[in-house]
Amino acid sequence: MPETTDNTESKRGDMSKYHLKCLSCGKEYEDDHFRMQCDAQHEPSLLRSVYIDKKLTLHKDKPGMFRFYDYLPVERTIEAKGVPVTYKSTGLAEYLGLENLYIIFNGYWPEKNARMDTASFKELEAPSVLARISEHNRDILVVASAGNTGRAFANICSSNKIPLVLVVPEVSVKKIWSIRPFNECVKLICAGGNSDYFNAISLAGAITQLDGFFPEGGARNVGRRDGMATTVLDAATTIGKTPDHYFQAIGSGTGGIAAWESYLRLTEDGSYGNGNMKLHLSQNHPFTPMTDAWIEGSRDIAPMSEEEAKEKIHSITASVLTNRKPPYSITGGVYDVLNASSGHMYSVTNPEIAEAMDLFEERENIDICSAAGVAAGSLIKAVKNKTVNKEDHIALNITGGGENKLRREHDLHFLNPVLSISEQEIGSDGVTKKLENMFAAVL
Numbered sequence: 001m002p003e004t005t006d007n008t009e010s011k012r013g014d015m016s017k018y019h020l021k022c023l024s025c026g027k028e029y030e031d032d033h034f035r036m037q038c039d040a041q042h043e044p045s046l047l048r049s050v051y052i053d054k055k056l057t058l059h060k061d062k063p064g065m066f067r068f069y070d071y072l073p074v075e076r077t078i079e080a081k082g083v084p085v086t087y088k089s090t091g092l093a094e095y096l097g098l099e100n101l102y103i104i105f106n107g108y109w110p111e112k113n114a115r116m117d118t119a120s121f122k123e124l125e126a127p128s129v130l131a132r133i134s135e136h137n138r139d140i141l142v143v144a145s146a147g148n149t150g151r152a153f154a155n156i157c158s159s160n161k162i163p164l165v166l167v168v169p170e171v172s173v174k175k176i177w178s179i180r181p182f183n184e185c186v187k188l189i190c191a192g193g194n195s196d197y198f199n200a201i202s203l204a205g206a207i208t209q210l211d212g213f214f215p216e217g218g219a220r221n222v223g224r225r226d227g228m229a230t231t232v233l234d235a236a237t238t239i240g241k242t243p244d245h246y247f248q249a250i251g252s253g254t255g256g257i258a259a260w261e262s263y264l265r266l267t268e269d270g271s272y273g274n275g276n277m278k279l280h281l282s283q284n285h286p287f288t289p290m291t292d293a294w295i296e297g298s299r300d301i302a303p304m305s306e307e308e309a310k311e312k313i314h315s316i317t318a319s320v321l322t323n324r325k326p327p328y329s330i331t332g333g334v335y336d337v338l339n340a341s342s343g344h345m346y347s348v349t350n351p352e353i354a355e356a357m358d359l360f361e362e363r364e365n366i367d368i369c370s371a372a373g374v375a376a377g378s379l380i381k382a383v384k385n386k387t388v389n390k391e392d393h394i395a396l397n398i399t400g401g402g403e404n405k406l407r408r409e410h411d412l413h414f415l416n417p418v419l420s421i422s423e424q425e426i427g428s429d430g431v432t433k434k435l436e437n438m439f440a441a442v443l
């Protein structure tokens with residue numbers, strides 16, 4: 001692939017390098033840096049960024065993931081050193097009898113040049129979401145998270161001194177850490193008691209109703225998706241072609257959608273072969289709403305009571321994979337990308353995750369997080385079921401790794417919540433007024 005150190009921005013003058021396109025009606029929009037949806041009246045649909053120049057050039061002079069600047073919806077870069085590192089496996093590949101297994105490693109492994117200091121691929125979302133926003137913006141970004149996304153935003157906002165209000169369930173507060181002290185521009189709020197990720201999303205929604213705050217947007221934010229899509233860009237530029245199979249665990253499914261969009265862009269570039277890429281997405285049994293719907297051939301997720309969902313969520317190892325309202329049915333969402341790629345979905349049990357995590361560490365010499373264990377577990381199943389052939393080019397997205405190593409090598413700083421809102425209060429009428437008063441006191 002071509003490489004350059006040129007300043008591409010200056011070549012285009014005032015023309016934006018991309019626009020947004022509605023996947024339902026096709027309407028196109030110039031990006032105002034905040035747009036998350038189409039204005040037309042139709043069923044919910046994602047917008048996708050369309051890059052004018054189809055050719056991907058690697059910009060190794062730009063920081064971290066911004067080397068994939070051409071396929072990121074940004075007109076500037078910020079400080080961020082995390083980038084996926086793809087390498088050809090020997091240990092796990094030999095064990096599984098695979099000839100072309102590639103690991104997309106996201107995490108902390110300095111010996112492999114992997115420097116995501118939060119040990120999670122969520123560090124690919126924050127830089128592109130933040131760089132998409134104009135540097136002249138004065139409103140405060142609000143992000144809801146079950147843990148890893150929050151840690152990534154807290155770290156990247158802190159190092160770039162960008163104000164952030166981060167909302168996490170109380171149970172996830174311990175996941176918000178850094179190897180450096182946090183800047184005071186980052187404020188942590190928790191959804192208290194038995195709250196889960198969905199409660200945190202509701203609370204974040206209430207905060208964005210206040211003046212001076214705006215939502216990050218989740219899967220609807222092209223900055224988030226195109227940031228995560230760099231995993232496939234790194235795999236394809238390393239392998240020299242798009243992989244035949246892409247394995248990843250999903251909670252909301254945003255990473256799976258992003259992987260597919262990345263594949264489509266590389267197909268338009270034309271330099272990475274003309275093969276198909278099948279998506280192999282996985283969830284942690286028994287909380288498997290998307291796996292269940294896909295296996296039933298349904299575009300809709302079966303209704304589940306809040307009580308049942310929380311019971312299942314509390315019983316799984318990979319607690320980050322717990323979005324109760326994932327973008328599965330939405331046009332351009334998980335169902336559509338699985339369909340387009342003739343993909344597969346897997347359900348992986350807690351013991352299977354533990355086995356996959358141990359196997360990975362033994363064979364590849366680095367620890368991985370439980371969500372990555374779900375993906376590795378799904379690959380083991382696919383090999384057993386002969387869903388993949390031994391000569392196929394397979395990319396396994398290790399969405400988080402090296403955390404144990406990082407904890408051995410660094411002292412961690414934790415962020416303490418400035419506010420806690422109980423589960424009962426979150427849905428109540430008085431919550432907005434209460435938030436307003438509390439923010440006046442802490443910001």
Ligand SMILES: [Zn+2]
Nearest residue numbers: 022025038040
């Ligand atoms: Zn539309």
